Amino acid sequence: MxxxxxxxxxxxxxxxxxxxxxxxxxxxxxxxxxxxxxxxxxxxxxxxxxxxxxxxxxxxxxxxxxxxxxxxxxxxxxxxxxNDAVNLTRQAESKGVAKEINSIPTSEMVVFSPKEPAKAHITVFTDTDCGYCQKLHSEVPELNRRGIEVRYVAFPRQGLESHGYNTLVSVWCAKDRQAAMNQAKSRQELPAATCDNPVAKQYELGQMIGVNGTPAIVMGNGELIPGYQPAPELAKAALEAK
Missing domain, CATH: 3.10.450.70 (Disulphide bond isomerase, DsbC/G, N-terminal)
Incomplete structure (x- = not known):
């Protein structure tokens, strides 16, 4: 609760x-x-x-x-x-969120990295059935081009019995997670796959830090941005927050 x-x-x-x-x-x-x-x-x-x-x-x-x-x-x-008002609550909560997010091993994420060393990273709570998640994913190459590493964690909006949950499990259990994520975000059905996976754990974490919709984007400093942001704006925010 x-x-x-x-x-x-x-x-x-x-x-x-x-x-x-x-x-x-x-x-x-x-x-x-x-x-x-x-x-x-x-x-x-x-x-x-x-x-x-x-x-x-x-x-x-x-x-x-x-x-x-x-x-x-x-x-x-x-x-x-x-003349400035500093939101002390937001500062403290962002530090707590950053601590939780940074404790997730990248091996439990689906990561899209730039060819050159990343300048900053974002962590995105995603649902493959979410239209704005699909739109954001189409801009991942542009984010990479701007030096931003995109790290996906799972957040099936409709819960653990939903189509989105099953698809996310199939993504995380695929031999090539990046290819599976690309396919799922292109609205193509994936072959069903099962394995030990972190989808339910990541969904619980999202709820705990206040995620209630997707995409939910966490900056490197723990700042939580709810909803889609165009790549240029998102890249700028990520670089400022690293």
Whole structure:
């Protein structure tokens, strides 16, 4: 269950039911455990704002809480520096996403690399049945020409019982994954293939970091861009984010 859904209806009535605790970590964990027993908490620490604590969840998501655990908030925390507003939440979440994405071995991806050493890379959560994923894939040669390595991970939008899931499994289990991806993105049926594969694991990871559609593009610094972007704009963003 996503954190957003959990917090959507539960927090308002929670304040009176959580006992005060002297230890902020303990108090905040008690609150979150009451909301969702298996909430994947990685760390709790003081935020840059005095009196507010930030809860790091597995996958990079961030929540905020009062020291006594009686108040929870999900949203963006900004810091104003002169005339600029810095989104501290986005910065912290991007670091968490980058950590998760960079932990995926490239051997578990379908990778399209430039002929010359790559200047930057993007990681794309993809579904072979997705029209905009197909459009983005048609521009992979242009991205490669601009020095961008494209790393695909699987995200079957319709779930693990869908046609897209079966096709993605066939891609990952093919002897030549690149050729199989090209074929699938050209709307050609692939020979069914099965093997030990990371498709379900990558789908779960996508959900955990906030992917809810495809293509979802993760920059080298963990910034998540939802939806298709033309190759020139995407290459520019990738180079700026490396």
């Amino acid at each position: 996503s954190v957003i859904r959990v917090l959507g209806g539960a927090v308002l009535g929670l304040a009176a039911s959580i006992a005060f605790a002297d230890d902020p970590d303990q108090a905040i964990r008690a609150t979150l455990t009451k909301l969702q027993p298996n909430m994947p908490i990685e760390a709790i620490a003081e935020s840059p704002m005095t009196g507010l604590y930030q809860v790091h969840l597995k996958g990079g998501r961030l929540l905020y809480a009062s020291a006594d655990g009686q108040f929870l908030m999900q949203g963006n925390l900004y810091q104003f520096k002169g």
